[in-house]
Amino acid sequence: MTQQATLPSTSVSPTARQVWTRARGIALALVVLLAGAVAIAVIRSDTRHGTLDPRSADPQGSRAVAELLADRGVSTRVVTTLDEARAAGDPDTTLLVAAPDLLTERQQNALHSTMTGTGGRTLLVAPGSWSVERLAPGVVADPAKSLGSTLQPDCDLPEAQRAGAADTGGNRYTTTHLQATSCYPSERLATLLLIPDTSGDGDTVVLGAPDILTNDRLDEQGNASLALQLLGSRPHLVWYLPSLSDSTAAGTEGERGFFDLLPSGWLWGTLQLFIAAALAALWRARRLGALVPENLPVAIRASETVEGRARLYRKANARDRAAAALRSTTRTRLAPLVGVPVAQAHAPEALLPALSTHLHGDGQSLHTLLFGPPPGDDAALISLADQLDALESEVRRP
Secondary structure, eight states: OOOOOOOOOOOOSOOHHHHHHHHHHHHHHHHHHHHHHHHHHHHHTTTOOOTTOTTOOSTTSOHHHHHHHHHTTOEEEEEOSHHHHHTTOSTTEEEEESOGGGSOHHHHHHHHHHHTTSSSEEEEESOOHHHHHHHSTTEEEESSOOSOSOBOOOSOOHHHHHHOSBOOOSOEEEEOOTTOEEEEEETTEEEEEEEEOTTSSOEEEEESOSGGGSTTTTTSTTHHHHHHHHHSSSSEEEEEOOOTTOGGGSSOTTOOOHHHHSOHHHHHHHHHHHHHHHHHHHHHSOOOSOOOOOOOSSOOOHHHHHHHHHHHHHHTTOHHHHHHHHHHHHHHHHHHHTTOOGGGTTOHHHHHHHHHHHHTOOHHHHHHHHHOOOOSSHHHHHHHHHHHHHHHHHHHOO
8 A cells, every 4th residue: 555645735826815915006007097087077077068068068068158248248158958959049149059960851851841930040960961951941051072171261241241250160051042142162162151031030940060160179260250150140049969869769650769879980980999909809819729839937836836736727727737747747756766667657557556466555546646547626636746746755755
């Protein structure tokens, strides 16, 4: 019977203290990042609203033009529903529609019928072909946009003459209205139209781009002058920001779905992200082929290599491979000690008889120890390593 030596078992798995020591830096960074995000959200909650929002101080917001209008005695009120916008129809009010393309067909028809003949001004910001033909009948949006953003007035409209060059370049329009004033042309198509109301003193302004209203472009060219004149012709300004949560947007035949409301650039951007993700996956994927040995740049202690390999086995839950490696190495070292050629070290019929004769032990126990099944858990694997070490020590004993 082989003498079993009792050796202390040593676990190579990290302790809870070691895990905390390694992870506390990352945890602290996440806490700081979360706290910073919350602080920024709280600080900016009253100033950040969205694009073309007169309450927003963001670059794409319109708080600056609202403040300038207030200095000139023009009050600005923000509305987000169609009912509130329709209630703004009177001669002393300018209604600005910030995103006409977000309105459904029924909303567009209802808004146009309400604003016609009120004597006020309606300003449509960059309407596309989906909305401009219903909100301003007789106006057609050209599919191609203007090549430049800064354009010259080239018209007799007093507001445009006083403002001079402005960033109106964007959507381009044609109209069948004989009394309409076409300004800021790009390749003979207007980017600003003023259409008088034949049934009253009001008018409709179609603006091809929102740039003259945003905070980051207001101080360029004649943007501020043109914006203040167009929006300040009446003492009251109602700023309509269409919302998808508006109840009037539901129940409309021919209503566009969610994907119809997304700009085409979003779809192309999503496709590009998928392509980039696929390329990144190919770049980072495991390469197939033979392994190429490389010389280590530094000398590594054998104990570190053993411990590192043991951790890899543990991470992969590969107790069978770890046990096979331990048994194979032990058999290779024991074979020369008992007079068996190394080539026959892994043959039970050659190694076990010589080993039993040398130790005067039970051959069945040796067979289980050196050629048995893989251990069922980590404790059994550690016990196997201890028994193999004890067996080798006994064979080497004089």
